Amino acid sequence: MPALDRRRFLTHTLSASALAATGVSLSACFSSDDPEPEFLYGVASGDPLADRVILWTHAKVRDSENAVSLDWEVATDNTFTTAVSRGTVTASSDTGFTAKVDAIGLQPGTDYFFRFRNGKASSPVGRTRTLPSGSPSAVRFAVFSCSNYPAGYFNVYGAAAASDAQYAIHLGDYIYEYAANGYASAAAASLGRVSVPANEILTVQDYRARYAQYRSDPDAKNLHARMPMIAVWDDHEVANDAWRDGAENHSPATEGSFTTRRAAAQQVYHEWMPIRTGSDRSQIYRSFSFGNLLTLHMLDTRMLGRDQQISVTALLNPATAAAAQATFASPTRQMLGSAQQQWLQTGMAQSTATWQVLGQQVLMGRMEFPASVLQALNPSNTSPEALAAGQAAITAYVTAKGKRAAGAPLTAAEAALLDTRLNPKLGYNLDAWDGYVAAREAVLGAALQLRKRLVVLAGDTHNAWHSNLTLKGLIPGGPAEGTKVGEEFATPGVSSPGLEEALTLPTAQVEAIFKGVVDDLRWIDASRRGYLKMTFTQTEAKGEWVFVSTVKSLTYTTTTGYTTSFAA
Numbered sequence: 001m002p003a004l005d006r007r008r009f010l011t012h013t014l015s016a017s018a019l020a021a022t023g024v025s026l027s028a029c030f031s032s033d034d035p036e037p038e039f040l041y042g043v044a045s046g047d048p049l050a051d052r053v054i055l056w057t058h059a060k061v062r063d064s065e066n067a068v069s070l071d072w073e074v075a076t077d078n079t080f081t082t083a084v085s086r087g088t089v090t091a092s093s094d095t096g097f098t099a100k101v102d103a104i105g106l107q108p109g110t111d112y113f114f115r116f117r118n119g120k121a122s123s124p125v126g127r128t129r130t131l132p133s134g135s136p137s138a139v140r141f142a143v144f145s146c147s148n149y150p151a152g153y154f155n156v157y158g159a160a161a162a163s164d165a166q167y168a169i170h171l172g173d174y175i176y177e178y179a180a181n182g183y184a185s186a187a188a189a190s191l192g193r194v195s196v197p198a199n200e201i202l203t204v205q206d207y208r209a210r211y212a213q214y215r216s217d218p219d220a221k222n223l224h225a226r227m228p229m230i231a232v233w234d235d236h237e238v239a240n241d242a243w244r245d246g247a248e249n250h251s252p253a254t255e256g257s258f259t260t261r262r263a264a265a266q267q268v269y270h271e272w273m274p275i276r277t278g279s280d281r282s283q284i285y286r287s288f289s290f291g292n293l294l295t296l297h298m299l300d301t302r303m304l305g306r307d308q309q310i311s312v313t314a315l316l317n318p319a320t321a322a323a324a325q326a327t328f329a330s331p332t333r334q335m336l337g338s339a340q341q342q343w344l345q346t347g348m349a350q351s352t353a354t355w356q357v358l359g360q361q362v363l364m365g366r367m368e369f370p371a372s373v374l375q376a377l378n379p380s381n382t383s384p385e386a387l388a389a390g391q392a393a394i395t396a397y398v399t400a401k402g403k404r405a406a407g408a409p410l411t412a413a414e415a416a417l418l419d420t421r422l423n424p425k426l427g428y429n430l431d432a433w434d435g436y437v438a439a440r441e442a443v444l445g446a447a448l449q450l451r452k453r454l455v456v457l458a459g460d461t462h463n464a465w466h467s468n469l470t471l472k473g474l475i476p477g478g479p480a481e482g483t484k485v486g487e488e489f490a491t492p493g494v495s496s497p498g499l500e501e502a503l504t505l506p507t508a509q510v511e512a513i514f515k516g517v518v519d520d521l522r523w524i525d526a527s528r529r530g531y532l533k534m535t536f537t538q539t540e541a542k543g544e545w546v547f548v549s550t551v552k553s554l555t556y557t558t559t560t561g562y563t564t565s566f567a568a
Contacts, residue, residue: 305337
């Protein structure tokens with residue numbers, strides 16, 4: 001039996017076993033006389049609070065557009081002999097036959113089991129957990145980003161589902177919007193993971209089909225059934241490098257209104273994700289309180305307030321540098337937008353928890369390279385001559401930096417390389433917070449002023465990072481540049497390829513370059529897929545980066561590649 005078929009068989013068998021444990025018969029699911037709904041995408045839960053949690057499923061009768069009435073129930077045991085909450089909900093064509101309900105009346109810090117039923121048909125049984133109140137001793141998260149179906153199997157989800165994590169956090173790029181022959185699809189056919197639909201997704205029906213494909217993955221179903229997820233979107237839930245009014249991967253001339261596309265994408269996101277949906281689907285920033293231990297603030301750095309990105313080329317090109325620099329350095333340049341920024345500052349001020357944790361999409365750490373290096377590196381030119389020039393620029397800068405650290409005398413050329421007035425530093429990726437320096441300074445400055453212990457979680461890059469979070473020193477008379485405010489823990493991608501495919505240099509060399517050039521970077525893994533396990537106690541925030549050996553095979557091993565702690 002092929003490996004993928006074997007996995008599907010095992011998933012079906014396990015689901016049947018779970019149903020059998022509840023005393024529910026599966027035979028009626030296949031009765032042509034009494035058609036019953038199928039639960040093809042399992043169950044999920046999310047946005048837990050101390051007394052409630054969102055429950056999700058998809059239920060549809062095959063070859064029918066009729067709405068499906070569902071009974072749902074929550075119990076403290078997986079046989080549902082002690083039900084504590086129950087009700088009804090409908091899955092209809094209006095929501096793509098997804099159904100969500102906010103199960104209330106639950107107890108803090110408690111594990112529960114849940115399911116949906118229609119007659120004799122029953123969903124798989126899911127497990128969820130409410131948030132703790134009071135003084136929890138520890139909270140454990142599995143943190144994810146960048147799950148790309150055609151790029152490989154979701155082994156990372158499977159590994160996390162087998163861990164002792166209590167809650168999942170997904171920082172975006174839960175799906176990708178590209179056509180079947182687009183980004184990271186080279187191995188899709190051989191893996192049996194060609195994107196559906198084949199076109200780049202633009203409409204409600206397109207997005208629904210893509211989410212259904214991603215949620216059909218056995219490991220995705222397993223993870224969602226195992227623990228509640230707290231999620232935010234990034235750009236690929238709509239289109240690559242999105243900002244407030246557009247995206248790099250959206251052409252209005254051929255793809256229509258970006259506003260229309262974004263509205264379709266956000267509608268379907270709320271249909272398929274176990275997120276608490278309010279009156280405004282575009283606003284997803286929200287906070288979660290884990291007693292007096294931590295407050296988790298989930299942000300939208302992508303769709304709501306972000307100004308358009310500025311390219312490194314525009315800043316370095318003499319013909320465009322003046323205008324680009326004026327925009328780049330503007331004190332009003334937005335990443336979050338003023339309303340979200342004020343909400344975050346108020347939330348941090350009012351929280352009495354030991355830790356303030358920001359769950360957000362892109363790197364906040366200062367990944368700054370000197371202009372001398374950025375000018376020498378041209379991603380579109382990978383000729384031996386260009387690579388040699390880039391390496392020479394890096395070597396010159398790192399050598400000068402090392403000599404200064406050792407107190408050795410510098411040549412005039414070396415001193416010029418280290419003079420930021422002559423050789424200014426600039427983030428290599430201006431789609432991240434490095435492209436929004438005033439906005440970043442506002443967030444970090446507020447945390448420092450409020451005397452908060454700050455941890456930032458990030459995704460987006462497909463690689464793993466650990467960095468200090470320091471101020472740029474933009475405010476005259478304010479804290480000096482380099483003042484530490486907190487630490488950033490960035491999760492690798494679930495399956496999307498990282499720097500190891502984008503660059504032609506050996507991985508060890510790539511990591512050495514980043515660690516040698518970037519001042520605030522403490523650790524990087526530039527080659528492996530995995531997830532970040534975060535454990536918070538009153539005395540420390542511990543990060544463990546867990547990697548899988550491959551996403552191209554269903555046989556894999558897991559390794560903890562790096563562990564570090566940030567003391568309270």
